[in-house]
Amino acid sequence: MSNENVTQRLYLGIDLSTQQIKCIVIDEQLQTIAEEAISFNDNSLLVHHVQPNGFVVDKNDKRCITTPVFVFLEALDVVLQKLSDQKKFDFSNIVGISGCGQQHGSVYWKTKTELGSLKTDNNREQSLSLVNILKSSFSRIDCPIWMDSSTTNECQSIEKSVGGSQNLFQITGSKAYERFTGSQIMKVANKTPEIYEQTERIQLISNFVTSILLGEYAPIDLSDGSGMNLLDIRQCKWSKACLDICGKDLETKLSEKLVHPRTALGNIANYFVERYGFNSQCQIVSFTGDNPSSYYALASDPKTIVISLGTSDTVMGAISANEMPKQALDGHLLVNPLANDRENTLLMLLLCFKNGSLVRERVREETGSKDWHEMSVLLSQTTPSNQGFIGFFYDDHEILPQNIQGRFYFNADNQKVENLEGAAKARAVLEGQCLAKRLYLQRANIDLTKNVDRIVITGGASVNVDLVQILADIFGKPVYAAVAPNSGALGGALRAVDVITEKSNSTTSSVECLIAAQPRSQYTAGYDEMLLRYTKLEEKIIQDAK
């Protein structure tokens, strides 16, 4: 069937994130038609599951964190099957697909032969799944993901090779960070040269999914590509100096071509037409990173700050390319997915805090709360500013501040205390995380008074009313939430709409957001003062760690 003959034109967005894969189907009026999600730890649905949270922490080196590529492949098949089982729409009406992946993670292909067969093979046995077909296609099964912090040495080499962290920031928009793909590739090349040699193509998780849907290698997009320490973000091309230090012939392994995240790349592979009944003319639009994709969906204007409360917590905003700071930031500048695809005048600021939802879950358990509601009851026994108690919860090596690990608690006199009692600890984790977001946004020269009108939230924890109220009070700004909560997947579906209907401006201004919390001015002064204490205590923690 050709695309012109479809009765209802639908768009599918897919988000392959840290703990799960999520899908959303929307129509041309941007109404949600169906949603589905599969957790990577679900042993009732996935043979290739990983418990408890969908990724593997190496027993010998806790900084090494990976997810087997088969988890991604099986989850994609299962989520499409579940979406089809809903029988809410006809798959042949889907005219476009795009989406996103958790950022920085890397996939190592040995050969594209079986990948190509997804596109061309017409007489495949129906029982063959993506895992069956692609089982011999990879040179390495375990994909390093963004939570990996094992590449400190490689980061130092990259910075040294370009004349220091300031230079690296001016080229790539970031100082060297352990999870960024350049240092991860360098580690594979140096520690396992035989695997690196065998690798024909290295992909990010975003263009890996695009490739599966196309049945051919898809290029990396500029926004997700900015999270590698390999891309010259102002020239929008690879930096030869960075490529050369990270691996031999790396440009060939990554592919020379880079695309804007609003690029149509071709029709869907035959595998998906035969197995799920997709329209053979359904177009695949470049996937990007989950944060740029959420930003695309929710940043209706430059004075909106988008905060994602997922496995990681992230803060996103717009920066003009002409205003790129001279001094390197603690944070990242990416090619903005909302920028014009011919002229890169707009960058996107991204701050990422590793200790997000998993720490909140752990504190919930430590305080004896069975669920989020019980934690909320506990919180109601406390007051904003927590009688001066402050906590820093870096259960995993943190990104901001870089590489700090441990728990640190302080009383109102700034004295270190061993632990906090249940209710105070519950408030401390939420307040500490929100104070960190405001602090690092200010450090990135975003003036809250002049440059920010409102905050839009997304991610699993964005439904937590206590967290959202604390965010509004600490920032002194109204907080809005999108009606459709899976903004990464939604951003994908919206890009597919924009590309296929050839809209020159993005559809994001039409995404419905509702007020989730208004700031309460009676608490702002207390939080302003608390932020000053938080800043000093954080400095002390960093000094003590040196």
Ligand SMILES: Nc1ncnc2c1ncn2[C@@H]1O[C@H](COP(=O)(O)OP(=O)(O)O)[C@@H](O)[C@H]1O
């Ligand atoms: N009511 C809630 N309060 C706080 N956190 C929640 C709530 N509901 C879900 N979450 C958190 O959402 C997280 C998953 O968020 P999500 O954005 O889907 O993650 P990711 O995209 O990184 O896989 C879970 O780890 C869970 O702790």
Ligand SMILES: O=C(CO)[C@@H](O)[C@H](O)COP(=O)(O)O
């Ligand atoms: O490392 C980063 C961003 O720099 C993370 O935000 C990953 O992109 C994972 O996202 P979630 O699964 O937590 O949404």
